[in-house]
Amino acid sequence: MNDLKREDFEVKKLGKATILSPIYKNYKEAAPDKEYIDDSRRIIYDASLDAFNSAKSSEEEPISFLKAGARKDIYFDPSKTKAAIVTCGGLCPGINNVIRGLVNGLYYRYNVKNIWGIQYGYQGFISDYGHEMVKLTPNVVKDIHLFGGTILGSSRGRQDISAMVDTLERENINILFTIGGDGTLSGNHVIQQEIERRGLKIATAGIPKTIDNDVNFMTKTFGFDTAFTTAASIVRDAHNEATGAYNGVAIVKLMGRDSGFIAANAALAMPDVNFVLIPESKFDMYGPKGFLNELKKRVDERHHALVVVAEGAGQHLFEEGDEVLDKSGNVKHKDIGVYLKDEINKFFADENMEATVKYIDPSYIIRSEVAIPADSVFCNDLALNAVHGAMAGFTDFVVGRWHNQFTYLPIPVATASRKKIDIDGPLWWSVLETTGQPINMYNE
Numbered sequence: 001m002n003d004l005k006r007e008d009f010e011v012k013k014l015g016k017a018t019i020l021s022p023i024y025k026n027y028k029e030a031a032p033d034k035e036y037i038d039d040s041r042r043i044i045y046d047a048s049l050d051a052f053n054s055a056k057s058s059e060e061e062p063i064s065f066l067k068a069g070a071r072k073d074i075y076f077d078p079s080k081t082k083a084a085i086v087t088c089g090g091l092c093p094g095i096n097n098v099i100r101g102l103v104n105g106l107y108y109r110y111n112v113k114n115i116w117g118i119q120y121g122y123q124g125f126i127s128d129y130g131h132e133m134v135k136l137t138p139n140v141v142k143d144i145h146l147f148g149g150t151i152l153g154s155s156r157g158r159q160d161i162s163a164m165v166d167t168l169e170r171e172n173i174n175i176l177f178t179i180g181g182d183g184t185l186s187g188n189h190v191i192q193q194e195i196e197r198r199g200l201k202i203a204t205a206g207i208p209k210t211i212d213n214d215v216n217f218m219t220k221t222f223g224f225d226t227a228f229t230t231a232a233s234i235v236r237d238a239h240n241e242a243t244g245a246y247n248g249v250a251i252v253k254l255m256g257r258d259s260g261f262i263a264a265n266a267a268l269a270m271p272d273v274n275f276v277l278i279p280e281s282k283f284d285m286y287g288p289k290g291f292l293n294e295l296k297k298r299v300d301e302r303h304h305a306l307v308v309v310a311e312g313a314g315q316h317l318f319e320e321g322d323e324v325l326d327k328s329g330n331v332k333h334k335d336i337g338v339y340l341k342d343e344i345n346k347f348f349a350d351e352n353m354e355a356t357v358k359y360i361d362p363s364y365i366i367r368s369e370v371a372i373p374a375d376s377v378f379c380n381d382l383a384l385n386a387v388h389g390a391m392a393g394f395t396d397f398v399v400g401r402w403h404n405q406f407t408y409l410p411i412p413v414a415t416a417s418r419k420k421i422d423i424d425g426p427l428w429w430s431v432l433e434t435t436g437q438p439i440n441m442y443n444e
């Protein structure tokens, strides 16, 4: 549970917004009767009614979220505004759509024409790496949604915060958009603190990126729909592999460092799956009611079985040892897919049972996919709302979607903890029902 209070949900602002937004002028002319968003517009939720534990404040009081959208008055003068965009961490479908949406939103809606891309993540702020900033215009980004990945490149690894803010200052950047996961957003927050310490008026806005869908107070993050849609078709093909052999077992490993949302949703979309293993639930492997024996029962009955495993699942099965970390300090999980394949092979050999085990790891293929249409639309909306918020002078915020509304949330609230599957909640119970996997395979 988060130890968050109501006041933690207040989004910071650089100062009073005093410039009449160009959108407002045009919008008023085009549709004078339409409502316009006032700064104080907030969406109030009764947290005690919320299905997500993570939505509760520590005091169980209603939490209010700042509603995203265009403001009548803006903080930055568009003709004098310079914006920069950076993408960090792992790839995710839709990053290029977000970049495109940011550039077009700034350029066409607000008339901000001085837009730059920082190359290869936070490295791009550090001159030693030699990554030049690239000028972004609608013409440069017009086709980038047709490609997966990020046209700006990405990276992991800590950079010197002071040196990064030196670059922002030297380049006279007024708004920084960071597209990235938990780490990128934490980095954004630290950058913002240094900006404040120096008394600079630079707005920072985060667009949360993770196929794992594990960001707090976000119904979903961009790229997640594409990820599990792509995963579902791979799971279907794996099912064909499993059924194509007598006692065929197919294992598909999907991403999900701490949360099993991709695995759970792919299995719901493709109900041929017999077992879903996720990080949120420690399963028993070897006991009489453990995974291997349950798998055997399934194979005995139908002569094939399909297993979907999230990369962070089953880590308790490995011997404790030195943790391997990536450049950013994230734990690199031991390969549960290979472990399952080996253990299943051994188990069936010990049982004198013929079995054909196929292991499929499509992780990077899924992550670098092009966004499906639903995600493309979502990316564009997120980007536009990030532009609205930053132009209004909000800072240190992330844009997201929660309870069918686009919202602005202070970064520390979004990064306070990770969203996980509630194993007593409806999503996991649907998975158990769909797969038919026994509930007592789980220790906890």
Ligand SMILES: Nc1ncnc2c1ncn2[C@@H]1O[C@H](COP(=O)(O)OP(=O)(O)OP(=O)(O)O)[C@@H](O)[C@H]1O
Binding pocket: 088, 089, 090, 091, 121, 122, 123, 155, 156, 157, 158, 159, 180, 181, 182, 183, 184, 185, 186, 187, 188, 190, 209, 210, 327, 328, 330
């Ligand atoms: N607390 C922090 N302070 C400063 N920089 C940070 C912090 N946490 C992470 N970063 C930096 O943010 C960048 C991205 O972090 P990271 O590699 O963890 O990816 P991420 O944004 O979490 O995305 P993914 O979900 O794909 O892992 C890296 O350059 C990392 O060093």
Ligand SMILES: O=P(O)(O)OC[C@H]1O[C@](O)(CO)[C@@H](O)[C@@H]1O
Binding pocket: 089, 090, 091, 181, 210, 211, 212, 255, 256, 257, 311, 326, 367
């Ligand atoms: O191989 P990389 O680039 O370190 O990324 C792997 C990580 O990326 C994620 O998809 C998060 O973006 C995790 O699920 C996974 O652990």
